[in-house]
Amino acid sequence: xxxxxxxxxxxxxxxxxxxxxxxxxxxxxxxxxxxxxxxxxxxxxxxxxxxxxxxxxxxxxxxxxxxxxxxxxxxxxxxxxxxxxxxxxxxxxxxxxxxxxxxxxxxxxxxxxxxxxxxxxxxxxxxxxxxxxxxxxxxxxxxxxxxxxxxxxxxxxxxxxxxxxxxxxxxxxxxxxxxxxxxxxxxxxxxxxxxxxxxxxxxxxxxxxxxxxxxxxxxxxxxxxxxxxxxxxxxxxxxxxxxxxxxxxxxxxxxxxxxxxxxxxxxxxxxxxxxxxxxxxxxxxxxxxxxxxxxxxxxxxxxxxxxxxxxxxxxxxxxxxxxxxxxxxxxxxxxxxxxxxxxxxxxxxxxxxxxxxxxxxxxxxxxxxxxxxxxxxxxxxxxxxxxxxxxxxxxxxxxxxxxxxxxxxx
Amino acid sequence: xxxxxxxxxxxxxxxxxxxxxxxxxxxxxxxxxxxxxxxxxxxxxxxxxxxxxxxxxxxxxxxxxxxxxxxxxxxxxxxxxxxxxxxxxxxxxxxxxxxxxxxxxxxxxxxxxxxxxxxxxxxxxxxxxxxxxxxxxxxxxxxxxxxxxxxxxxxxxxxxxxxxxxxxxxxxxxxxxxxxxxxxxxxxxxxxxxxxxxxxxxxxxxxxxxxxxxxxxxxxxxxxxxxxx
Numbered sequence: 001x002x003x004x005x006x007x008x009x010x011x012x013x014x015x016x017x018x019x020x021x022x023x024x025x026x027x028x029x030x031x032x033x034x035x036x037x038x039x040x041x042x043x044x045x046x047x048x049x050x051x052x053x054x055x056x057x058x059x060x061x062x063x064x065x066x067x068x069x070x071x072x073x074x075x076x077x078x079x080x081x082x083x084x085x086x087x088x089x090x091x092x093x094x095x096x097x098x099x100x101x102x103x104x105x106x107x108x109x110x111x112x113x114x115x116x117x118x119x120x121x122x123x124x125x126x127x128x129x130x131x132x133x134x135x136x137x138x139x140x141x142x143x144x145x146x147x148x149x150x151x152x153x154x155x156x157x158x159x160x161x162x163x164x165x166x167x168x169x170x171x172x173x174x175x176x177x178x179x180x181x182x183x184x185x186x187x188x189x190x191x192x193x194x195x196x197x198x199x200x201x202x203x204x205x206x207x208x209x210x211x212x213x214x215x216x217x218x219x220x221x222x223x224x225x226x227x228x229x230x231x232x233x234x235x236x237x238x239x240x241x242x243x244x245x246x247x248x249x250x251x252x253x254x255x256x257x258x259x260x261x262x263x264x265x266x267x268x269x270x271x272x273x274x275x276x277x278x279x280x281x282x283x284x285x286x287x288x289x290x291x292x293x294x295x296x297x298x299x300x301x302x303x304x305x306x307x308x309x310x311x312x313x314x315x316x317x318x319x320x321x322x323x324x325x326x327x328x329x330x331x332x333x334x335x336x337x338x339x340x341x342x343x344x345x346x347x348x349x350x351x352x353x354x355x356x357x358x359x360x361x362x363x364x365x366x367x368x369x370x371x372x373x374x375x376x377x378x379x380x381x382x383x384x385x386x387x388x389x390x391x392x393x394x395x396x397x398x399x400x401x402x403x404x405x406x407x408x409x410x
Numbered sequence: 411x412x413x414x415x416x417x418x419x420x421x422x423x424x425x426x427x428x429x430x431x432x433x434x435x436x437x438x439x440x441x442x443x444x445x446x447x448x449x450x451x452x453x454x455x456x457x458x459x460x461x462x463x464x465x466x467x468x469x470x471x472x473x474x475x476x477x478x479x480x481x482x483x484x485x486x487x488x489x490x491x492x493x494x495x496x497x498x499x500x501x502x503x504x505x506x507x508x509x510x511x512x513x514x515x516x517x518x519x520x521x522x523x524x525x526x527x528x529x530x531x532x533x534x535x536x537x538x539x540x541x542x543x544x545x546x547x548x549x550x551x552x553x554x555x556x557x558x559x560x561x562x563x564x565x566x567x568x569x570x571x572x573x574x575x576x577x578x579x580x581x582x583x584x585x586x587x588x589x590x591x592x593x594x595x596x597x598x599x600x601x602x603x604x605x606x607x608x609x610x611x612x613x614x615x616x617x618x619x620x621x622x623x624x625x626x627x628x629x630x631x632x633x634x635x636x637x638x639x
Contacts (some may be wrong), residue, residue: 197487260484315503320517321489322488323520324484402464402465
């Protein structure tokens, strides 16, 4: 394959026919450049979408209570619905097979947190260990709450990354004691949360500890759960509908009463987000394929034109002893060489531009616009193959044509 | 060198076919300087193309250098052309983006000869046609006569058995034509078989033997009376 003389011949042909070389190279480079840019920007849109909706587990359900707005079974409207510990057992028992993670939740807002003179106010939540995956919280140091902490009603807390930053600056909060409304809690873990700054200013303590501390009874503020991720969107909606119905029955709420008990299934949102993501993916794919087709057509046209233009030259070469194979080989190598080099150049320029402008596009809802290397390399290979085929067909015809006809071609 | 027996060739023209060569018999010996004459449409170019393996015949036998030419595929034809034949065309047919030296060296490239030797040999032949000083010029920078000299050097560079010239002077003025013919004569004197196609009487009379074609048959085949120098 590597034959110095052959390459020398090809380099000469390419460099002596600069316009032709630049034209075909430019087509390829431009197609790959456009492909990279459009694909990258499309990916940027996708990234920003993903970030926007990555706050909580996609299959999460939150159950909250309020006041009744309709009288039911002799009970007046305006009655406050209060969850209690038996609701935890009830939900666990009825839906054990559907539920993946489950946690009751006690919330106390504006809790004063003090550490050595630094202080701030945060929301403190009493939860089960299962709450961590519910919030998509990621442990950065130490650990999250454990079942043992719950059993012991331990005065331990897991704090958000920004709580640590507020109170400890650059130092580690691990193992230190923070004073929450006058009671000392030991920090056992620091987490970050893709949901953003608000979620990273939360403090989690064992549910039992919080219930004892803030309620002194068996009341619960709300429930959070994730359903089995194998459930389809429709199955999950059926599950939450049944959950709502049973809980309403249990608490003697009119089935039509919307505000006494609210079950919020993210699946409804998820369904929309998925539809939008799907649409984005289709658009990106469409853009990619469209650009590629434009490139393929461009390079094919140019190859057909080049071969046509060179018919006479091939005739001369054949008259002085070139075999058809050597003619085809020459055209192929030329076209592969030009498309590969130009494609690579387009790729480099495209990636460079994306890197250069990437950050400044965030205000246009485009985050980290980038293209997977294999996608661009794949696109370049497709164009090389297209250029090769586009060159091969007329090359074969040119090589097969009788030298005398080729010589007479003007 | 060239033996042709009962050669036929026709070209398809829509439904009909045009019978161009109608049973030619011809023998050209090694070292001859032959011209083939005829008006346009007489079949002289077709005959040259068949002799030059640029085209195929339909019927009859053709021996080149003792080898029967039949069922040639393009590859074999290319190798035989490269080995036995050198071409000179009316329109020169030089490759426009290659300089004189590179044009002359190109047949050697297809013969598989190394770069250094190609350059050396090509330079020798350029010297022979008196164009050493023009080696690095592109065809567009050369006059018609110089281009034809480059083409002749290219035809000779592989040291073929036969040089075939199709109207080599057709695009040249009479003085230049004469000098090109002188060059061909000189080559012939060195022992090369040269076949020239022309429709000009005076050009034909510079060769040793004139074959006249009319409507696809040979009408006369005579030695010129000119005394060989």
